[in-house]
Amino acid sequence: MTVQAFYPIGIPGQPWGDAERAEWLSRQVRHRSFDAEVRGKIEGLGSRFDVVQYGELNYGADSYPLLAIKSRDWNGELPTVLVTGGVHGYETSGVHGALEFVDLHAHGYAGKVNLLVAPCISPWAYERIHRWNASAIDPNRSFRDDSPAHESAALMQLVAPVRDSVLVHIDLHETTDSDESEFRPALAARDGKPFEPGEIPDGFYLVDDSEHPQPGFQQAVIAAVEKVTHIAPADDKGEIIGSTVVAHGVIEYPLRKLGLCAGVTDARYKTTTEVYPDSPRATPAQCNAAQAAAVCAAIDYALAHPQG
Template sequence: MNATTAFYPIGTPGIAWGAAEKAEWLSRQRRQRSYADEVVGEIDRLRERFDVVQYGQLTYADETHALFALRNRDWNDALPVVLVTGGVHGYETSGVHGALRFVDRHADEYAGRANLLVAPCVSPWAYERIHRWNANAVDPNRSFRDDSPAEESAALMRLVAPLRERVLVHIDLHETTDSDESEFRPALAARDGKPFEPDGIPDGFYLVDDSEHPQPAFQQAVIDAVAKVTHIAPADAEGKIIGSTVVAPGVIRYPLRKLGLCAGMTDARYKTTTEVYPDSPRATPEQCNAAQAAAVCAAIDFALAPR
């Protein structure tokens, strides 16, 4: 299949979707798992040890989902803020459960050293559908900007706004999956009336640094920690990962804020987007969750280290 023969079953090739096509797409989405059971249940279990903040509520048709973040109990305005986000793309499972794993198993290690704010599942509607977009066929991870078209993104931005200049570290937990190539990229091309350009899926973990404010030593520290848990994605034959030049083993760069990406929403000195590959025959769900948690710990450890 190439760019001229690729076809998505909704819409007309070369013509961007209108309301009818988006409605047809929405009608095909099916609830496949429970945000209340799998995510909110875990958050409730952590209430004995952490403060839980409801920072918004999503309503799509007759469905309502509360949006939650966790904070350490000993919040101290004199300390730097660490922001951890997961599930901006709801289908990226280890982003959600890796964030929760970090809170459960590692957050206490930073008591008195940093303030932790963790939003483990930014997009609960998409979590339940195992999808990239929200119910309006909008990608929340291209929507972290003023007048955001995604309420998921806007709600998180409102939560973080008072802390934006105090955030030292922001690590946003994601996955790159086989379904990116089989479903989500073709759907994106169809939605926007563009040809689908096939690409490869990297086998392994990688990071997306900020091309406008790169921090190579920080990215390397995260890669080194994760390499002890799961394998790092190699560059392809052109020296690239998902079309971007590899600047160090397992590291590419995007202009995070310009693209409206979650990791670019603050003025954090240290920021990165993780990308785990859960479909690899060399990785298990347990490894993926552990890799995300290890990345968070490494990011905080590097940022807090004396220099």
């Protein structure tokens, strides 16, 4: 069913202009601190890893360094593993799951892979618990040439020198109840389209690349995460968030065509994780652990099957 949901900005059926975007921006409130909760943890890892600043966001009076973590003993003969989190700033376990992986597990891959981890791609949105950046743009639809999102363009520049050596890219996300209550209605209002209600799946799932699927890889990640938290079942239509379930806990998108972060390289093994933090069956600690487990499983499978 298609309905016109009320959203307090704009005129139903008309895309936002500058005035509506400015009104939206004026309503955004800082709820948490990037410096205290994220930057400090990243910099604290500097005794064991290289911490690099690959850009800076400037939104009005607010500025944020864009920080990445790299293997200290980078070896050009080894494959690269790219881990990204916080493309959508409100998806908390994407950020803290990436940091947990580096802190607790990354040392086990020294001498096996080069690690490049960008744990919080959208720090402005992290502080405001939002999906978009300050320009009301979704960075995770903006990983393409001439990107309108500074967050996306900066990550693409960071990755460019190692793009051809990336064997694994795992992009850490969440699907939350607020997707349905706030972010999808806001998207419909911004674009002047009717809101089409959907269902939020209860559990973890993955998004494979429909143009280059790797079903064995996806199932290896699912099997590892299932030891930490539950996997989302298909709905009555055999779908998760409107996409056909192709295997236990797995759907597919054309990653590059949609401008998604997981499509920024030609890595043989690509996936997007989706944790469900609002489930009564999952705690924040479990969500972070599920993300870290997914990264480990992804690397382990790739190392065992380097040629596919």
